[in-house]
Amino acid sequence: MAGWYDPTTLGTAPRSHLKEESMFSTTKARTRLTGVLAGVAVLALAACSSGGGSTDGSSNDAGGDGGSGDTIVVGFSQVGAESGWRAANTKSIQDTLTAENGFDLKFSDAQQKQENQIQAIRSYIAQGVDVIAFSPVVESGWDAVLEEAKQAGIPVILTDRAVDSEDETLYASFIGSDFVLEGEMAGEWVSENVATEPINVVELQGTTGAAPAIDRKTGFENATKDNPNVTIIDSQTGNFTRAEGKTVMEGFLQAHDDIDLVYAHNDDMGLGAIEAIEAAGLVPGEDIKIVTVDAVKDGMQALADGKINFIVECNPLLGPDLAEIIKKVVAGEEVEKRIVVEDQSFTQEQAVEALPTREY
Amino acid sequence: MSTTAPAWQRATQHRLFWPIVALVVLLAVNTINRPSFLSIRLQDGHLFGSLVNLLKNGAPLLLVALGMTLVIATRGIDLSVGAVVAISGAVALSFIASSPSPDSLTTVLVAVGIALALSFVLGVWNGFLVSVLGIQPIIATLVLMTAGRGVAMLITGGQITTVNSAPYKAIGSGFWFGVPVAVVLAGLVFAAVALLTRRTALGMLIESVGINPEASRLAGVKARSIIWTVYAVCALFAGLAGLMISSSTMAADANNAGLFIELDAILAVVIGGTSLAGGKFSLSGTLVGVLIIQTLTLTVTMLGISPSVTPLFKAIVVIAVCLAQSPKVRDLVAARRRRAAPTAAAAAEVSA
Structure with a gap:
């Protein structure tokens, strides 16, 4: 590899x-x-x-x-x-x-x-x-x-x-990449490792109408629909950016008291969510678990630091294949x-x- | 405003009455929707809560709007603040990213210094175009508005620059005696501007330039230097706002950082009762305007509406506040009330 x-x-x-x-x-x-x-x-x-x-x-x-x-x-x-x-x-x-x-x-x-x-x-x-x-x-x-x-x-x-x-x-x-599969991988991990008891999930979607946003949502829902412990209580777009991920997560934290897990369609929105969770005085990765897709450097660093719990990779190095x-x-x-x-x-x-x- | 009028009537005639009502209504909606909205708690010696978040997220907008208030008071406008926000963040983060020790305080101070100095220079450029060359402010600042993001893209090489630097992060997410650093900084700037313009003659001079630049020049006011200064100061504040915005996500996004912040700032100034025609300005009005916009944004998110439709709600509030402030609409409403009263009396007579 x-x-x-x-x-x-x-x-x-x-x-x-x-x-x-x-x-x-x-x-x-x-x-x-x-x-x-x-x-x-x-x-x-x-x-x-x-x-x-x-x-x-x-x-x-x-x-x-x-x-x-x-x-x-x-x-x-x-x-x-x-x-x-x-x-x-x-x-x-x-x-x-x-x-x-x-x-x-x-x-x-x-x-x-x-x-x-x-x-x-x-x-x-x-x-x-x-x-x-x-x-x-x-x-x-x-x-x-x-x-x-x-x-x-x-x-x-x-x-x-x-x-x-x-x-x-x-x-x-x-x-x-197969985005549906990525969503399913995220959903399966959540279902097996976190959803052993009832959990409330909020979802940070990608750009509205974008293929990865639609497919990663579908994949996650497919993988978790048979687990009655998983409830997706809110889902909004964070447009794949850190800033919007942070804003939307702030809104989620205002609107819901009982968020257990954030599923973000990319690392950057997850990183924004970390900022929002920390700003609310909670500990990301522990009080609220975070699962993202992408595995870019900053995301992997946050994963290694324990602020993110699981990342599904989406390989960006398409240049050689494209050529x-x-x-x-x-x-x-x-x-x-x-x-x-x-x-x-x-x-x-x-x-x-x-x-x-x-x-x- | 006669002294015999009842207190409530005098209050409703205050120019900030309707904006404050709007703010209170928004806060009430949030509190009803979620009773814990107003609660503030102390954790690890830091203040936490929705209101604290509100102030923290509103700090950059307040800085930009303060500068905008001064510019608008001189009958000008500065459309380039959003671009300056992007440039300032891009410069600071690129410098930190390229330095060998991103976590050192010296690096961060130098980065902040360079970013603010560059912002100031950009403001001086705007001021030069407007005050010396006499180009219309909307055109003069449009140049930097469109070119500025290109400059920011150039600095970041078209990428989103991200860094890990604890001292830089403190600007956007740190606390000072329990209060977010961003709020402290914005508060200090607000106090300084208020002192300078309201405790010295500067505020009056700015207003006189806005009301009639030629007359004030003939009266001995240095109109050119005043106009030049407000543009420079406005860009400097925007630069500081850019540092906060980039620090709160630790990423310099040349495309999206501070996007449309110029419009939000102008909105805040107008809601606060400062006329776009120049002249009298109200710093406290701008503060209320910023709080309204920030609360509105938060309300829309809290109600579960997609952030992409927030502009629609902003537009509705602007229309409502502007109508409420407009003397003509007020006269019409008052005339209607006067007319309605006798008609009702007549109707009562007929039915009797």
Whole structure:
């Protein structure tokens, strides 16, 4: 697993977390370029039989010294910088899609607004990039702009978050964690370790309408619904940020006397909740237990310090996988529609052990 | 306001009557909803309770609103305070994060010093645009409002900078003789501003500049330096608020820290009865305005309504308070009452 945490090992270490095993191997420039053109043609055919394919060749310069001369122009629209997880995710992508690795990355930050993302994607279409990748801030409302990308013959790769479009041909692949499973892991731990007696749970949801918020809620509910000891007494959005997590938790503490456990959809909201719990004169991790998802550095530190009780990991280092998928898509190879990144979970003891070697 | 009017009538005519009524109603709603709302307890020598939280969370807004009151009194407005909040937090946390010893008091003091100095410089820039170049305040400060967040993003490298530093954390979450440090700091600033403007001629000079800058200049008031100073001071206060906000979560979020705080501050000033047309200002009014906004935010959360709809409730309160304060509406209501009385008497006669 060690190589998995290292974003610099692009294309060298085996990716055991990928369901899909085959790897892209570097080919001679000439065959590569042919492959690229063929790939786009196949993609355009498979997509909608619109005469795409012209957008591609223009941005590939044909200088042939071992494949590195072909620069793949990638337009990436990031959600924003709302959490430590996102910071690690952004860094992983920027560190992998570099000029040395044969990419020209156009990166934009949508500041958690869908309209900014749609605008960014439109500008990438206008610029005629080779591949568009983005983490959709919410699930719905993407059909129109994805249709535009499809018409322009530009393949789209979703990272980290899904869209709810019924037309699966609108994107080439979705790479990210299984959020429902993450919620279930959190719920199972709570059910087995805390809910041996009746407990009241409050939930800090992610951004309203975002895939991880919807799925982590569903997963947690699935895993705890058979345990009569678990009562979810309140659930509100903290928008994945520390500040809002803190505000909402303050409200929860005002409104309820008997909170036993906080389930936060990410570490940062959990960290905000810690501040609110401490401000109310209670001890986080003891008076009120905290379970979160993500396992970023600050969250792991709080877990090791005993302020958080359990964290389900959601791996942010998607850069190497994204790079691999992009190369495959551009080369016209078959890619899986859904690539699941496998996650683990941490208890307080495991966090103490894992902390020194964590990379994010 | 004749001396013969009954005491209650004089009270209702006080300009802060309706804002205070609104505040009391909000507190009452919270107390009914949750009887323990007003209780304050002492634990480990620190004060805990909803009201303490309310004051602590309101401290940054009070600082920003104080500066805004002075700026508005000179017939100006400062839209850039939210951006200054973000920059100040970003600078302080980036400095602490890059220093070898984030837990040392010296590091934190230097970080605070740099952040406040930079905020002051930004204020001087605003003041220069307004007082020297004569650019309209709303345009002059709009520049920094839009550019400022970009600057903050640049400082943090587009990431949310987080640090662990006990002395820095004290600014937002610490206690001083049982009272939250943020409340103490805001209280001291409030007292200082009140003393300076109400116990010296400064307050009157600011008001005179707001009422008529040209006339006050001709009367020997240094209008330019006064205007310049209030913008600088306003940004300085915003910088201090930025330190509190970033300290309370120990994270510098360039996108969201102090977002829309300029609007909340302007709202607090207006609720407090200071006219946007400049001139007379009321610091106690601003304090009441800040408390109303803060209590309202808390009430919405406590009632289980999503924080994202809080602005709607703010808008309703603003409309209600502004209507209650408006002389025209008051006259209309009074006229209606006078008309209603004879009509009722006539109706009684007819039915008899």
